[in-house]
Amino acid sequence: MLSRKPPIRIICPGRVFRNDNDLRHSPMFHQVEGLAVAEGITVGHLKGDDPRLHAPALLAEDGDPHAAQLLPLHRALGEVGPSPARTARARGARSARGTGWMEILGCGMVDPRVLHNCGIDPDVYSGFAFGMGVDRVAMNRYGIPNIRLLFDNDERLLRQVRG
Amino acid sequence: MEFSCDWLAQYVALPTHPQELAKALTAAGLAVEGETAPASDIDDTVLDIDVTTNRPDCMNHFGLAREISVLYGVPLSRPPAVPAEGTERVADAARVTIDDFEGCPRFTGRVVRGVTIGPSPEWLRRRLESIGLRSINNVVDVTNFILWELGQPLHAYDFAKLAGSQLVVRRARPGEKLVTLDGVDRELDPEILVIADAERPVGLAGVMGGLESEVTAETRDIFIEGAHFGRRQGAGGRPAPGHAHRRQPPLRTRRRSGDLRRGREPGRLLIAEIAGGTVLAGILDVRDESQCWSRRGRLDLRKLDAFAGARDRSGGRRALAHRPRLRRRSLPAGRLGDHRPLLALLRLQPRPEPPHEVYPQDIYEEVLRVFGLDRIPAALPGIPGADAPRAETLIRRDRVRRQLAASGYTEAVHFAFLDPARDAAFPSLKPEAKPIRLANPISEQLSVLRRSLVPSLVDTARFNQRRGLPAVRMFEIANAFYERPEGGIPNQPEHVGLVCGGRLGNPWEREVELDLLDLKGALDALADAFGVRLEAQPAELIGVLEGNSPSCCAAARSSAGSAGWQRRRAIRSSRPSWPRRRWPAATSACRWTAAVSRLSGHLGRLHVHSQPGDAVVGDRAGDPRDRAAGPRLLAAQGSLPRPRRAGRRGQHHPLVPLQRPRAFAHPGGGQRPPGHPQPGARTPLRLEGVAVCRSIGWRVSKPASTTPSSSSARCARRTRTLHETVKSLETRLAGSAGQVPAPWEDSEDGEQLEVLQGRVQDLERQLAEARPRRRPGRPSARRYGGGWRR
Numbered sequence: 020m021l022s023r024k025p026p027i028r029i030i031c032p033g034r035v036f037r038n039d040n041d042l043r044h045s046p047m048f049h050q051v052e053g054l055a056v057a058e059g060i061t062v063g064h065l066k067g068d069d070p071r072l073h074a075p076a077l078l079a080e081d082g083d084p085h086a087a088q089l090l091p092l093h094r095a096l097g098e099v100g101p102s103p104a105r106t107a108r109a110r111g112a113r114s115a116r117g118t119g120w121m122e123i124l125g126c127g128m129v130d131p132r133v134l135h136n137c138g139i140d141p142d143v144y145s146g147f148a149f150g151m152g153v154d155r156v157a158m159n160r161y162g163i164p165n166i167r168l169l170f171d172n173d174e175r176l177l178r179q180v181r182g
Numbered sequence: 183m184e185f186s187c188d189w190l191a192q193y194v195a196l197p198t199h200p201q202e203l204a205k206a207l208t209a210a211g212l213a214v215e216g217e218t219a220p221a222s223d224i225d226d227t228v229l230d231i232d233v234t235t236n237r238p239d240c241m242n243h244f245g246l247a248r249e250i251s252v253l254y255g256v257p258l259s260r261p262p263a264v265p266a267e268g269t270e271r272v273a274d275a276a277r278v279t280i281d282d283f284e285g286c287p288r289f290t291g292r293v294v295r296g297v298t299i300g301p302s303p304e305w306l307r308r309r310l311e312s313i314g315l316r317s318i319n320n321v322v323d324v325t326n327f328i329l330w331e332l333g334q335p336l337h338a339y340d341f342a343k344l345a346g347s348q349l350v351v352r353r354a355r356p357g358e359k360l361v362t363l364d365g366v367d368r369e370l371d372p373e374i375l376v377i378a379d380a381e382r383p384v385g386l387a388g389v390m391g392g393l394e395s396e397v398t399a400e401t402r403d404i405f406i407e408g409a410h411f412g413r414r415q416g417a418g419g420r421p422a423p424g425h426a427h428r429r430q431p432p433l434r435t436r437r438r439s440g441d442l443r444r445g446r447e448p449g450r451l452l453i454a455e456i457a458g459g460t461v462l463a464g465i466l467d468v469r470d471e472s473q474c475w476s477r478r479g480r481l482d483l484r485k486l487d488a489f490a491g492a493r494d495r496s497g498g499r500r501a502l503a504h505r506p507r508l509r510r511r512s513l514p515a516g517r518l519g520d521h522r523p524l525l526a527l528l529r530l531q532p533r534p535e536p537p538h539e540v541y542p543q544d545i546y547e548e549v550l551r552v553f554g555l556d557r558i559p560a561a562l563p564g565i566p567g568a569d570a571p572r573a574e575t576l577i578r579r580d581r582v583r584r585q586l587a588a589s590g591y592t593e594a595v596h597f598a599f600l601d602p603a604r605d606a607a608f609p610s611l612k613p614e615a616k617p618i619r620l621a622n623p624i625s626e627q628l629s630v631l632r633r634s635l636v637p638s639l640v641d642t643a644r645f646n647q648r649r650g651l652p653a654v655r656m657f658e659i660a661n662a663f664y665e666r667p668e669g670g671i672p673n674q675p676e677h678v679g680l681v682c683g684g685r686l687g688n689p690w691e692r693e694v695e696l697d698l699l700d701l702k703g704a705l706d707a708l709a710d711a712f713g714v715r716l717e718a719q720p721a722e723l724i725g726v727l728e729g730n731s732p733s734c735c736a737a738a739r740s741s742a743g744s745a746g747w748q749r750r751r752a753i754r755s756s757r758p759s760w761p762r763r764r765w766p767a768a769t770s771a772c773r774w775t776a777a778v779s780r781l782s783g784h785l786g787r788l789h790v791h792s793q794p795g796d797a798v799v800g801d802r803a804g805d806p807r808d809r810a811a812g813p814r815l816l817a818a819q820g821s822l823p824r825p826r827r828a829g830r831r832g833q834h835h836p837l838v839p840l841q842r843p844r845a846f847a848h849p850g851g852g853q854r855p856p857g858h859p860q861p862g863a864r865t866p867l868r869l870e871g872v873a874v875c876r877s878i879g880w881r882v883s884k885p886a887s888t889t890p891s892s893s894s895a896r897c898a899r900r901t902r903t904l905h906e907t908v909k910s911l912e913t914r915l916a917g918s919a920g921q922v923p924a925p926w927e928d929s930e931d932g933e934q935l936e937v938l939q940g941r942v943q944d945l946e947r948q949l950a951e952a953r954p955r956r957r958p959g960r961p962s963a964r965r966y967g968g969g970w971r972r
Contacts, residue, residue: 026565028565028570034598034660036598038622038624040624046597046599046624046628047597047598047599055563055565057563057565059488060563060565061488061489061490061561061563062489062490062550063490063561064561064562064563128489128543128547130543131543141543145489145543169595170595170596170597171645172594172595172596172642172645172646172656173645173646173649174592174646174649174651174654174656175649175651177592177593177594177656178592
């Protein structure tokens with residue numbers, strides 16, 4: 020956002036790291052993040068770009084596609100460099116545990132302060148951003164109980180993953 | 183955080199079923215994680231709600247009730263606020279000053295005289311117990327109750343123990359000490375914000391009170407503090423003493439409370455009701471006016487509609503305000519501050535910024551949250567501009583991936599961290615660069631960023647072999663990390679690593695062992711796909727067997743790659759803690775060795791050699807001939823060798839690579855014009871390969887004595903012993919030459935000598951036979967060098 024003028028559309032898959040290691044957290048995992056900034060981007064677009072496109076892929080194979088829902092969780096995503104989306108609302112899908120929700124895709128409208136700091140007029144432009152942990156989604160989709168199985172590199176598992 | 187439904191019902195009418203309430207709250211972003219009955223036999227339901235840190239307004243019962251009243255559109259009843267006051271003025275009895283407005287923008291207090299400390303009434307005990315708190319005494323219980331009702335922390339001091347009947351908010355002086363309520367004697371320093379009386383500190387601001395001024399059974403008069411401490415100062419800016427070992431500042435500062443201003447909560451002195459006594463008239467209220475600003479703003483509902491993307495079925499804009507639920511509260515498009523229900527709806531928290539930096543989007547967010555995100559129609563954005571082409575690196579990565587998958591390799595994904603010992607045991611493409619250590623590693627085994635993909639791949643190969651996989655062929659595409667001598671962000675080139683090993687084939691077929699040649703087949707095919715030929719050079723690498731030097735694939739200018747049989751020791755050290763006795767099984771079943779190889783970067787621009795005897799890649803980015811189109815490169819090399827038959831396994835790529843360096847398929851399709859730089863040539867791609875093979879013993883070029891188990895070593899040892907015996911016999915014969923007539927043959931020793939000499943010759947012959955035909959001394963390029971032919 021600092022170097023480009025809107026309209027901006029970015030999708031960015033990659034490896035990310037975190038100091039956390041248990042059944043559901045791995046020190047290294049994969050994340051897909053996206054950002055769109057343009058004139059007239061609305062909350063409806065945020066919704067349209069996410070659930071409609073991904074809901075079938077995110078849920079368990081036999082899951083109800085309507086189980087995914089946008090929840091106004093509003094967690095700050097301020098850590099990600101110059102593009103924090105403060106008004107992030109997270110969408111949850113029912114987790115494998117059966118109770119409650121599992122946050123699988125954090126998303127939200129870009130904070131006007133961020134746009135302002137990047138030299139973009141927040142009165143004219145708006146944007147949305149989202150980020151999703153691919154491994155977490157895979158766990159949910161295929162009922163994988165332990166995220167570490169994804170990094171064991173057991174050939175029997177790898178063989179089942181097709182590009 | 184636990185909330186009692188019974189308590190909530192005091193302020194707002196709740197739905198009949200707690201489940202319904204839980205669903206509504208979850209949809210509004212307050213995730214209800216459980217509904218339980220409290221421990222006591224009261225008819226109540228306790229909701230366990232995960233209140234996120236951006237919603238401190240809902241971290242108390244009244245705040246949550248306010249949220250519920252907005253969600254359901256039902257009236258909210260506020261707790262009674264103003265107590266009956268006595269005639270004595272509080273301003274005459276006590277004094278409050280703030281020395282550090284930055285640390286404490288506001289401090290309020292009241293004094294109650296003549297209280298009787300005792301047990302709390304039943305209803306108060308029940309409230310506290312329903313959310314898991316313990317009743318202590320009536321004064322403490324009231325302060326706790328207010329905290330959970332309104333979110334305002336209060337602290338009660340024994341007024342008689344405050345020297346000078348006054349409180350000062352200031353930084354601690356060097357050397358000051360305070361015994362806090364938990365009985366710990368704490369050393370204070372000027373970093374810490376304290377509440378002090380005229381003489382000494384009586385409490386850590388926003389953290390904990392002092393023991394000395396604690397309310398006890400003898401207390402008659404109490405001073406009640408309700409204050410607002412800054413975020414960065416005092417407790418929040420620095421862990422309190424004794425808590426410094428925690429990862430985060432352990433105790434939250436008291437939040438910037440809007441309630442204080444709004445409802446004069448400290449004034450609502452339940453204490454007088456419960457513990458008796460008289461509330462002194464008035465409130466002590468010291469504040470920094472510059473930090474108090476109005477929370478007024480404007481809400482333009484048309485802009486809100488535009489922001490939300492709300493449309494009705496007819497295609498026109500649908501004003502959110504026309505929605506029945508919102509209309510019931512008749513939102514004005516005017517001044518928010520004048521509108522009470524909306525103020526309750528719009529959880530506008532004071533921010534450190536001045537008011538003009540409150541953006542309308544902050545307000546939209548609140549409206550949409552209550553309105554319900556599920557009710558906003560989804561749409562796809564139409565952003566102008568052409569689609570960007572796929573990134574070059576992604577295209578190339580994909581090609582490598584598909585090519586290697588076609589060669590029978592499976593993609594693996596490893597952590598980027600590694601055990602430093604493992605990292606050191608394998609060759610790095612940049613041996614001079616040190617590994618980068620993490621500042622906060624998960625464990626020692628994951629404490630450095632890897633400089634090569636090989637160690638992880640070897641481990642994975644072993645992991646799979648132990649699980650019964652007969653043949654392992656795996657690759658990984660990932661970054662390696664090298665420290666830059668000048669510091670800064672590490673150099674992170676993308677690598678491709680390969681590993682292969684084990685047995686391939688069916689019992690009814692001839693089984694073959696995967697080895698370096700299989701690896702080479704895959705690498706050749708890969709290089710071929712990118713229009714590159716490989717070229718070999720001998721090299722010495724850590725963890726790779728020397729002598730047979732299966733070649734470091736080096737470029738004319740810069741090192742381009744490496745290959746070699748991996749030392750078994752390096753593989754074995756992958757799990758040093760594994761019991762050793764398990765090893766023979768693994769090693770006898772399959773003696774693992776590996777080769778490491780690497781292809782250079784700048785694929786597609788590489789010089790192509792077709793000389794027999796050379797393999798692998800030269801990076802000649804600067805070669806003037808490279809500026810010409812590919813075919814001219816080959817022309818300089820003369821005619822191409824004829825394609826050879828594929829290796830005996832059939833799956834090897836025939837040695838001869840390309841007819842010409844193939845032009846890359848352009849992302850948009852079509853061929854590139856000659857002389858045009860190839861796509862993908864800009865960022866180097868580095869390849870690392872590991873062949874994990876079997877039966878390496880005879881290839882070891884060490885002295886035979888170090889491998890005592892082999893027959894050649896046994897022979898050598900015996901030969902050496904016999905040589906020594908022969909020598910000693912010769913010495914003895916020479917010494918006795920004067921006494922015993924020649925020839926030696928006549929003597930007993932002479933016969934023995936002859937026998938032994940014959941035996942030595944015999945053993946030497948055996949030894950020669952037991953050794954591999956191509957001995958270590960010879961250049962192994964004859965076996966592996968050159969075109970990597972058999």
